[in-house]
Amino acid sequence: MELVVHTHTFELADASRWSVLDVAGELDVLAAPELRQHVMSAVSKGQHHLVLDLSGVDFIDSFGLGVLIGSLKRVRLLGGDLRLVVTEPRVRRVLELCDLDRVFTLHYDLADVGPGS
Amino acid sequence: MTDHLASFTPGHIVLEIPAATEYVSFVRVVVAAAAEIEPDISVERIEDLRLAVSEAATNAINAHSRAGSDHRVRIECNLADDEVVVIVHDEGTGFDPSSVAALPEPEDPARLFHESGLGVKLMEMLADESEITSDEHGTDVKLVVYSSKRRREG
Numbered sequence: 259m260e261l262v263v264h265t266h267t268f269e270l271a272d273a274s275r276w277s278v279l280d281v282a283g284e285l286d287v288l289a290a291p292e293l294r295q296h297v298m299s300a301v302s303k304g305q306h307h308l309v310l311d312l313s314g315v316d317f318i319d320s321f322g323l324g325v326l327i328g329s330l331k332r333v334r335l336l337g338g339d340l341r342l343v344v345t346e347p348r349v350r351r352v353l354e355l356c357d358l359d360r361v362f363t364l365h366y367d368l369a370d371v372g373p374g375s
Numbered sequence: 376m377t378d379h380l381a382s383f384t385p386g387h388i389v390l391e392i393p394a395a396t397e398y399v400s401f402v403r404v405v406v407a408a409a410a411e412i413e414p415d416i417s418v419e420r421i422e423d424l425r426l427a428v429s430e431a432a433t434n435a436i437n438a439h440s441r442a443g444s445d446h447r448v449r450i451e452c453n454l455a456d457d458e459v460v461v462i463v464h465d466e467g468t469g470f471d472p473s474s475v476a477a478l479p480e481p482e483d484p485a486r487l488f489h490e491s492g493l494g495v496k497l498m499e500m501l502a503d504e505s506e507i508t509s510d511e512h513g514t515d516v517k518l519v520v521y522s523s524k525r526r527r528e529g
């Protein structure tokens with residue numbers, strides 16, 4: 259299934275603005291470079307506080323995980339941050355198996371993304 | 376249900392795909408559909424197998440790409456009454472599974488400098504048995520998922 263990415267902004271309680279990338283599809287070896295491109299594009303526009311909303315992702319492989327890690331590294335180096343919204347149990351399980359729930363802040367809903375979370 | 380289990384006929388499926396990542400999703404679909412024929416494997420375990428096989432097929436395709444081979448990658452699926460065995464075979468130049476670098480702890484900032492290295496780890500964690508046999512002529516990855524009954528019986 260083709261990866262679909264939509265970008266919008268989201269304002270937190272502290273009035274900070276985060277760029278949200280809604281991602282849908284299978285985040286696998288084929289789709290991972292496409293997501294990387296979307297993240298790079300956001301970062302190049304000065305958007306260093308990102309939320310990747312993976313609610314529409316029903317499959318992720320090690321290449322998808324690699325893009326998430328690379329994206330976090332990129333924004334952290336620029337003083338930003340990256341949060342993940344993960345609702346699909348299968349995707350959450352893969353992140354947990356790889357201990358990435360200890361690397362990323364995982365949220366169940368965009369509304370749960372708080373300033374200090 | 377018992378009658379259904381007793382009447383289950385073991386099967387053998389062979390899939391040969393062009394060595395291109397466009398075919399990985401196809402492999403996932405076929406292997407998951409094949410595993411569903413085995414009546415006593417849970418949906419969760421089929422999902423685990425789907426990801427493990429996807430990782431193995433991706434590695435095989437990349438191995439052909441690195442070796443400049445236009446040969447097909449072969450995926451065998453053996454269905455028995457208490458397990459599904461998948462073997463992914465490539466004709467790449469081989470690799471040493473022990474050479475996969477250990478990853479820093481999740482809380483270590485250095486963890487972010489390792490984007491790869493999770494594929495083999497995932498295969499090992501997701502399958503009930505996994506075995507990688509590799510030499511300079513290619514690599515075989517064997518992934519086994521047990522039936523629910525066999526898992527219960529340990």
